[in-house]
Amino acid sequence: MIPGSFDYFRPQSVAEASALLAKDDNARVLAGGHSLLPMMKLRMAQPSALIDLGGIGELRQIQFQGGQLHLGAMASQHDLLASDLVSEHAPILKEVALLIADPQVRYLGTIGGNVANGDPGNDMPAVMMALDAAFVLEGQHGRRNVKARAFYTGTYETALLPGEILTAVEIPTQVKGGFAYEKLKRKVGDYATAAAAVILSVKAGVVDACEITLTNLGPTALRAEAAASALIGKPAGHPGAIDAAVAAARAIMTPAHDTRGTPEYRTSAGGSMVRRAIQRALAKA
Amino acid sequence: MAKVHIKLKVNGQEMEGLAEPRTLLIHFIRENLALTGAHIGCETSHCGACTVDLDGKSVKSCTVLAVQANGSEVTTIEGMANPDGTLGALQEGFRQMHGLQCGYCTPGMIVRAHRLLQENPSPTDEEVRFGIAGNLCRCTGYQNIVKAIQYAAAKLRGEEFREAAE
Numbered sequence: 001m002i003p004g005s006f007d008y009f010r011p012q013s014v015a016e017a018s019a020l021l022a023k024d025d026n027a028r029v030l031a032g033g034h035s036l037l038p039m040m041k042l043r044m045a046q047p048s049a050l051i052d053l054g055g056i057g058e059l060r061q062i063q064f065q066g067g068q069l070h071l072g073a074m075a076s077q078h079d080l081l082a083s084d085l086v087s088e089h090a091p092i093l094k095e096v097a098l099l100i101a102d103p104q105v106r107y108l109g110t111i112g113g114n115v116a117n118g119d120p121g122n123d124m125p126a127v128m129m130a131l132d133a134a135f136v137l138e139g140q141h142g143r144r145n146v147k148a149r150a151f152y153t154g155t156y157e158t159a160l161l162p163g164e165i166l167t168a169v170e171i172p173t174q175v176k177g178g179f180a181y182e183k184l185k186r187k188v189g190d191y192a193t194a195a196a197a198v199i200l201s202v203k204a205g206v207v208d209a210c211e212i213t214l215t216n217l218g219p220t221a222l223r224a225e226a227a228a229s230a231l232i233g234k235p236a237g238h239p240g241a242i243d244a245a246v247a248a249a250r251a252i253m254t255p256a257h258d259t260r261g262t263p264e265y266r267t268s269a270g271g272s273m274v275r276r277a278i279q280r281a282l283a284k285a
Numbered sequence: 286m287a288k289v290h291i292k293l294k295v296n297g298q299e300m301e302g303l304a305e306p307r308t309l310l311i312h313f314i315r316e317n318l319a320l321t322g323a324h325i326g327c328e329t330s331h332c333g334a335c336t337v338d339l340d341g342k343s344v345k346s347c348t349v350l351a352v353q354a355n356g357s358e359v360t361t362i363e364g365m366a367n368p369d370g371t372l373g374a375l376q377e378g379f380r381q382m383h384g385l386q387c388g389y390c391t392p393g394m395i396v397r398a399h400r401l402l403q404e405n406p407s408p409t410d411e412e413v414r415f416g417i418a419g420n421l422c423r424c425t426g427y428q429n430i431v432k433a434i435q436y437a438a439a440k441l442r443g444e445e446f447r448e449a450a451e
């Protein structure tokens with residue numbers, strides 16, 4: 001399987017890349033290529049040009065600035081796993097990265113590609129929602145920040161405008177407390193049948209902050225706000241509160257019927273992932 | 286589509302060729318450079334038979350464009366023997382521990398294991414399994430592949446490997 005023909009560009013700067021992108025409506029950015037090239041082989045994507053961000057070294061940096069973890073869009077999952085800054089400021093990202101694909105894919109797949117792709121099966125979008133991350137978007141008309149929670153408008157539809165490149169992800173330091181990402185998959189290298197992220201903190205035996213988000217259980221990653229509210233203010237581990245959170249999370253799940261199962265099965269699995277993630281996060285809090 | 290001039294350092298040797306931008310690295314290596322050690326199994330990024338080392342990373346060369354690799358250093362199974370032509374530690378391990386049956390997955394397994402041992406010279410069996418999770422084998426059941434890699438790890442550390450093949 002070979003992709004269709006396209007022109008290839010390897011710009012040296014973001015400005016040059018966004019100028020190339022703006023010139024051609026059918027051009028696409030190439031990051032790690034591990035979602036895009038498979039789609040091109042299947043002719044599900046047929047870009048006229050690929051703008052390879054691989055030559056822009058600054059996009060691979062991971063830094064901590066102004067109280068925020070700053071991940072360059074071209075940092076790979078492997079780079080995240082190797083980073084002490086990530087361990088310190090957003091440890092949940094390591095747990096998630098280890099559940100994405102396999103070593104070879106993690107060496108090349110980038111954080112920018114994972115969040116910009118818009119596939120509800122990607123694992124990072126839900127986690128970025130839980131962390132309240134912002135995406136830095138740069139185009140011909142300047143730079144703007146869009147919160148992960150406002151970025152996803154539909155399956156493969158995002159707030160990225162034509163000509164814009166996602167250059168970085170900015171993450172506020174993760175709430176100190178417990179966290180977990182629970183993912184049901186059929187085998188190594190498979191996307192989630194259902195997955196859930198939980199980040200919470202407990203003060204004097206009571207849950208005082210909580211985020212719950214879901215992967216591959218709707219047209220985009222989902223933030224389960226009512227589920228989180230069901231835990232906040234309740235004693236940590238209160239069985240009634242956990243049951244209420246699971247029920248509230250299940251109420252917003254609308255998974256597709258696909259090779260991973262029926263909507264009923266995937267919703268049931270989604271409920272189990274939420275329950276396990278809450279329990280594991282509480283145990284660590 | 287105009288062809289691009291691609292230069293790579295493959296197994297320590299400068300090599301070059303012309304390829305369309307859409308040419309996959311595995312096809313460039315096998316067809317333009319005539320190095321047929323790396324195999325094509327699935328061509329869909331799943332099996333790992335096409336694994337090569339690209340600038341210190343194990344990659345599935347069916348999911349990398351040759352143009353993306355332009356200017357890079359590539360190591361394939363052909364570069365895994367010792368400089369004097371004798372078997373490298375991993376090759377010897379696969380032979381001694383019966384780490385292969387049909388051999389189709391072996392070039393990818395060995396090249397992947399090479400990078401794994403560079404990053405973690407003393408892995409546990411569990412870490413070996415996690416580290417080769419992107420490489421499928423349809424014959425061996427993996428037991429002897431894990432042993433083969435541990436044999437090589439021990440040899441590279443200057444230790445003796447005492448276990449027998451299954």
Ligand SMILES: Cc1cc2nc3c(=O)[nH]c(=O)nc-3n(C[C@H](O)[C@H](O)[C@H](O)COP(=O)(O)OP(=O)(O)OC[C@H]3O[C@@H](n4cnc5c(N)ncnc54)[C@H](O)[C@@H]3O)c2cc1C
Nearest residue numbers: 029031032033034035036101109110112113114122123166
């Ligand atoms: C076998 C296999 C298993 C996988 N399993 C999982 C999994 O379990 N979970 C998971 O989350 N992912 C999985 N993936 C996908 C993998 O993580 C991809 O690498 C990731 O989805 C996309 O990142 P990329 O850098 O490869 O992007 P690319 O494939 O290069 O790009 C993806 C899309 O995003 C756009 N894009 C990329 N970067 C930018 C940017 N900076 N600005 C604007 N647009 C951009 C591209 O134009 C393209 O449309 C798997 C992939 C494979 C091959």
Ligand code: FES
Nearest residue numbers: 326327328333347
């Ligand atoms: S041929 Fe590349 S992963 Fe199977």
Ligand code: FES
Nearest residue numbers: 386388422423424
């Ligand atoms: S030895 Fe046959 S596929 Fe591995």
